[in-house]
Amino acid sequence: MTYRARVFALYAGTPGDTLDAELVDETIDLPRPQGDQLIAEPIYGCWAGNMTHALQRRPADICRQRNEPKVVLGNSGVVRVLDVGPDVRDLRPGQLCLLFSASVLDAHGYPIKAFAYDAPGTMGCLATRMLLRAHELLALPDGTRHDLARWAAFSGASITAWSNWELAFGTLRLQLHADELPAPHVWGWGGGTTLATLDLARRHGCRTVQLSADPGRRALIERAGVTALARDQFPALAFDEPRFASDLAYRRAYLDSEAAFLREVERRTGGEGVHVFVDYIGQPVWRATLKALARQGVVTTAGWKLGMSLGHLRATECIARHQFIHTHFARRSQGLAAVAWAEAHDWLPEADPPVAFDRVPELARAHADGRTGFYPIFAVNPL
Structure with missing residues (x-):
């Protein structure tokens, strides 16, 4: 069984390429999850500065850095779990989660490389379906009283x-x-x-x-x-x-x-x-x-x-x-503490009104030109 996903992909540049990259709208197939993997569908994503840096290939061409022909960006967002691998214990289909971009960790759990950015083999929420690992998610509080678009902005910043x-x-x-x-x-x-x-x-x-x-x-x-x-x-x-x-x-x-x-x-x-x-x-x-x-x-x-x-x-x-x-993002215990405090104290950003997934390339240009708010949101599979 495979899952079909529409994605906006960033392709590697040629050596010496200084031109801003364009996102490529295409369809890919994802395998059924194995081990600690899972399949999720993004609900909302938040365009972040690291995505603009990747398109500008500054300070690096992350595709070439990862030795991969293309990358699907986007490590701030809210997703719904669709399918889980046999080793996933704490997450279940239907559960709402935050993307948690600490992908490659040191011995104490602090991130070295970021999910959907410089961590090899990871894909982000510029996709209608995504394959990821269980430690790259944080469960949202059941029945959260806060808007999911605000949570999408929260998950990174x-x-x-x-x-x-x-x-x-x-x-x-x-x-x-x-x-x-x-x-x-x-x-x-x-x-x-x-x-x-x-x-x-x-x-x-x-x-x-x-x-x-x-x-x-x-x-x-x-x-x-x-x-x-x-x-x-x-x-x-x-x-x-x-x-x-x-x-x-x-x-x-x-x-x-x-x-x-x-x-x-x-x-x-x-x-x-x-x-x-x-x-x-x-x-x-x-x-x-x-x-x-x-x-x-x-x-x-x-x-x-x-x-x-x-x-x-x-x-x-x-x-x-x-x-x-x-500092560089956070370790898991800090992410859990931040989520709990935000739920209790309404410490979540005021997000921009969501734009449709089709308009992601426009949103990318607007962010690069400084024509968005602090937290630009795109809707992928809104509930």
Whole structure:
């Protein structure tokens, strides 16, 4: 017995190919599940930044990285189990689950490679049916009171945020206890995962600010209870070291924007600085982030959108007792804790209205152009 699936596939590029890839609409056959495998049908998927990176082949062509001719992307979503292999014990046909992208794990259960991205042999939810393994799913609470499209957005960004915030906030509290710093200032650059982190920080008594140049996204930030700050007040705040050294006009414009940004930080924090800075951007804002950081402050990330290599002066950071947190998604116990807390406390993102599966290529282009919200949803097999 086989299962037929319609998919949007990403094919490998040729060596040196720098053109954005197109998704290919095609039909494939999936085998009946064996061992710990299962067949599921996606209900909703959420387009995530790693999917856009894959189409842009930056920082890598993941098909070539996996040594596979094509990949089906999509590791954030809600699925319904259709069929299970003989070794699957805790999941049953008809059950609703979240995709859990920790595919290749280390000895302690922390992810090394992500399902439907760089983990070989995995396929994602850009498909009407998908073959996956049991540990790549988390069961949703039976009879959940929350919308499934919101859960689809939650499965990637919010679980990443939970793990990252747990470590970042715990690190801050090792240096400054709650009686010393009852309401830390937590700021963020970035998109949906940053907002999920700041929403969690807000719920833990922190004073939160997220920067965005897009008015629609600022409205979404405000609806989440986080203060939105217009990034376009600081138009040249994108640091380029070679240009800074060679272009006087650029240098002056950058320094003016940086000074304005730091004045705003000082004003909003009463001169304390930012205690936790959530930075999913990287190199263009790294200099400003470090200058804005309070003593005993923490910079935290689980991504590398613009610049995989960063530099800083170790002596300065040691004296300031600055801490640098790097995480990659979450381990299973953290995913389970995040789901339980979200169900109880309504900690789920405000998702975009779902678009039809046929329109996934349009959605991909819109996301790459910054024309979506933080959590773009596509409906595959809506209930």
